[in-house]
Amino acid sequence: MNQYSGWLLDIYSHTERGVVLWLLCDDGQRRRFRQDFPVTFYAAGPSERLRGLWKFLERQPLRMELSRDERRDLFSGSTIVLAATIESPCALPPLFQMLTRYFPDLIFYNADLHVALRYAAIYKTFPLARCHVLADEQDAIHQIKVLDSKWDIDHEQPPLRVLTIEPDADPFHNKPGKIHLRSQKNNMTLDLEKETPLLGLLGYLLKQDDPDLIITTYGDTWLLPLLLNLSEKRDHPLPFNRDPDGQVSYRKERSYFAYNQVIYRGQQVHLTGRLHLDIRNTVMYGDYGVDGVLEMARVTSLPIQTVARVSPGTGISAMQIVTALENEILVPLRKEQVERTKTASELFHDDMGGTVYDPIIGLHEDVAEVDFFSMYPSIMVRFNISPETVGTEKKTFETAAGLTSVVKREELGLIPQTLAPLLEKRFDLKSRVLSMSKFDCRYKNYKAQAAAHKWLLVTCFGYLGYKNARFGRIEAHEAVTAYGREVLLRAKEAAEDLGFRVLHLYVDGMWVQKPGSRAAQDFQPLLDEIKARTSLPIALDGIYKWVAFLSSRWNKKIAVPNRYFGVFQNGEIKTRGIETRRHDTPAFIRETQMQILEALAKASDAKELKDRLPEIRRLIREKQTALHSGHIPLEKFIVHQTVSRKLEDFKSPSPVSTALEQLESAGKSLRPGQSVRLVYTLGMPRARAWDVGTSLDPRRVNIPRYRRLLSRAVDTVLDPLTGGGRSWLTQVEQLVLDL
């Protein structure tokens, strides 16, 4: 027997039996191990149908053990099931395609689970876990022990060898000519036209550097398919896979509808024995980068290549599955419960969502923003809200007002059990970040980890009410919002009792003001009081020197809940819902609006805002001149819009449909959910696709339209400042009108 220790890089099904594990060993070697890992699935239903399934399974050419068992279903409790154990996890997916076709009336459990999650539930593994392994001469694992925990914050960093590959142009705009490769040892540029040296040098680099992680730009959707095709055409194998028996696997591109928008996921290229991340196809890459992806993998136990390309919802679902497996709770193939019939009155009372106030429109000084820490997940943990705990009739003193379903408190539910350690880790990280210098070497990594947790926690609430979530239940979802409303109202009452004016309430945050209160300690009694009344953690997000809540464009007297901007006492600018935050705002407009805000941020208080006026006036004039004299680079006019439907489904022409038509003629088609880049042009057609291939004549840019957009963006940030003492801004208002 040999002993090894190192970091677990990846786990996947072996093509014949058990699983393959890759370890970054402490001696620098990358070792491939195999381990026997039988997996069990279950079926429940009428006994004669289960007998039929038993006979059917016996006829299959697979080594399988069948038995009758009793297991726990989260919703229906103890259930008699047929248990089938097979030696080869990779045989499960094709078997299930058959079973769901021949036995659609049976309920299947633990059927479609990723082998990495099954393994994690038994051995407590997670991607990049420190492991100690006992293996025989054929590298078959006999014992594996995990040495650290996924909940550790300052874990040892694995010695990942990284290779980055990046084309010299966006392949969906211009044809790239070269690719740049960078690793710890090498730095080179290869010509895509010269195929022989390209394949030779790339192959050499992959062998010599032997990277663990290949980070590409457009690797999924363009680069790797191109290189692999070329290698096949030229019969020159490229060792992208480290596993000699492994195959490069492709997942198809797809569009789907979620959270009221069409989302597009590009084609994926997965490697074996090595990891491939395409930064253009990595979910939330802009938010948390590689550090966040690795943290997401640690806490969810999903393989790194998978977790980088799935939504946080899949991540939270994976965490719930691991908790269920650890507690020997059956994981259904699909949700079997339907919502019970409710009266209209019940629906009105229970299905109300979070509390959102209309803020008091205008400019306010010395305003504190206090936020509940991950409010909905904290509520789930604090009040034990889980699909199986909601629905008892026994009321407790903590029952939220107006909530029909009451929550059982005796046993910790599946969801709180899953979320509690994640919340604790995030809380710990956030506390450390707050007391840490921005120049601390851990700062960036901590922020990325906290951002990854944030998205998991945000989606866990939605998943409680999602109709297809395996562990979802609408009553649990409603219970969370009911507690949320109660908590926020208690916070409002606490603030008013202590003499604060509540300017705004938004789901888990509150903006308050009190004459004379402008330092953090002035708000501490309020935080203490809210904590005492709600028993949930709350923190001061910051104190604004000034904040402006905006009115609706449609009616100036009506406020918009999530449209505001302000400057904290430390000079940090916060904006929500205005042009700078919108992805369909051209860079030129976004930059101008931000520059105006930066100029305003220099004022030490609201009274000094008028002193910034000359600077703002100068800035707007400069922008105006640049716009008219053609000094704005063309790419700053690009508008990004999401394609909501197929070209043929557009009923009337729009800038998006025009751009799609042009792209289609140029042989580039886009799918719903993808982003189309376009520039507004004069005459017909009114827009021009940026990626159409030919260059755009600057004289065709619709300057008047961009001028209107600029005017609107300037108006957004200056308009609230003109309320009250209007006289000092008259000149700027005039200037805006002149635009």
Next chain:
Amino acid sequence: MGNVTPTITDILHREEANLAKFRRALRREDQVVFDDLFVAAYKHRAAASYAGHLLPFETFLLAMQMEDHKEVMCLRREVEALRSQIRLLLSESK
């Protein structure tokens, strides 16, 4: 995610749309008053939603009345302030 009962804003939009013909037939100056009343209802959407009343229009009417009463209270305070100023001036002039 969750259920799909109409939001309080949807309900308010619908109520306003139902009264579109009524509004159209009003004189221009009365239309302004009508619009102002709906602004008052918009301001209290959060409270109307929380109340979960089966006939939400009743809460909208109450919201309109409340804004009106706020205005009355404000004007009353101003009148009181002006009165006391006048009284002071009168007493000084005596």
